[in-house]
Amino acid sequence: MLASPIINQRLLEHLNTGVLLLDADLSVLYVNPAAEALLEMSGKRCLGVPFYELAHESDESIVALRHSVVTGHSYTKREAIIQLHNQQQITLDYSVSPVAHPETRLPSLLIELQGRDRLMRISREEQLIAKQETTRSLVRGLAHEIKNPLGGIRGAAQLLSRELPSNDLTEYTNIIIEEADRLRDLVDRLLGPRHIPKQEDVNIHEVLERVCQLIEVESQGRITIDRDYDPSIPELQADKGQMIQAMLNICRNAMQAMLESSPEIEQPTLQLRTRTVRQFTIGHQRHRLVAQIDITDNGPGIPEDLRENLFYPMVSGRAEGTGLGLSISQSIINQKNGIIEFASEPGKTIFSIYLPLESL
Structure with missing residues (x-):
């Protein structure tokens, strides 16, 4: 038993994937709610408008759409940077499939849109958080390895300064102590709040x-x-x-x-x-x-x-x-x-x- 056009339309309206139907001139014949959200425009305002005025990638992309109508070849584009009618930019995966219009049987294009910005942002944030955790672990380990000998160097310099025969020579041990303190402070800052x-x-x-x-x-x-x-x-x-x-x-x-x-x-x-x-x-x-x-x-x-x-x-x-x-x-x-x-x-x-x- 074949599904009625009304049932098909209801199914399309409940998809999370954006779906558009274009005629041979690339004007919008149908747009589902998911596509409306991606394009940031209501369906009524989309109908009859050339697709490239709603979402423009490049002149080459328009040529590719027209070529798909003529040749009947499908294609897919990943992570395309699209400029919307309001000058905002979004990242999309989209697939183009030549089809016959369900009523007129004229050549048409079915375009499926999948937003990538949110997924890319989540992936970027997960990588950033993982990098930060790895860096913190590395810095902690390195900081402790640095602080241990620093304490020994500083202590040895203090003992040495007491044994020096002349106060003029303590200038050099003071430099060792001051530089050891400076490195310790730097390491403490690397470790963050204590x-x-x-x-x-x-x-x-x-x-x-x-x-x-x-x-x-x-x-x-x-x-x-x-x-x-x-x-x-x-x-x-x-x-x-x-x-x-x-x-x-x-x-x-x-x-x-x-x-x-x-x-x-x-x-x-x-x-x-x-x-x-x-x-x-x-x-x-x-x-x-x-x-x-x-x-x-x-x-x-x-x-x-x-x-x-x-x-x-x-x-x-x-x-x-x-x-x-x-x-x-x-x-x-x-x-x-x-x-x-x-x-x-x-x-x-x-x-x-x-x-x-x-x-x-």
Whole structure:
């Protein structure tokens, strides 16, 4: 028994895969709700509109669609970068299959769309979290191996200074002691916070306001700070001092980048924006409610060669930088089951911090 057209349409409307039917001129004849969501346009507004006006990949892709109508050949494209009618870009897998129109029997194209952005983001976050955990384990092991001989070197230098016949010679043992202390402090910073986090109710906006005060003092008022807060964000359980440190490290990096290139920037500006996001996935864990804190600057952007390893310890774009700030920030946020992401181009860099607001 053949299924009726009504039943077929109902099945298409319940698919998670986007489905479109185009005529021979590539105009939309049918679009299911999943495709409407991907294209960010209602079905009524899609009908009769050329597909390439709704979602444009390249001129070659239009030629390929027309060629498929003529030859009857199917094809599939993976991770295609599509620009929507509203200038937003998304990543899609899509398959094109020539079919006959169910009523007119004229040549048509059936296009199946599968969004890739969310899956790619989840995969990217899982890799980032795994890298961070591996790095922390490596740093802990290396730090302990360094601290053990440092203690012996420092102690031996102290004993030696007591046995020296002249006070003038203690200058050299003092150098050994000072350099051993400097290396110990560096190792301690690599290990991150040494005390157990104090869990308390923390208002994220109080944290950000404290960071703003510090940035205003350090920059001597040379940076404009824009605030765009969502006052409905509830308090979260966290260590307030560590939260301030995590946000301050990011803001301080932005401040330094803007001030160092200030002749090229008319007005260095730092924007702090907070919002809530519902049903948000971090790594493999889905959260009902997440706080999103965006820290945006109009500096020169992050060099391309640093982006892949930006959160690793000792990675810095500044000659005098230690490369520990972002690594420590990511570690603090990871401990709260959150994550830090970034997007950067010349003139605009955004660090987005995602913190779950429900207790796991």
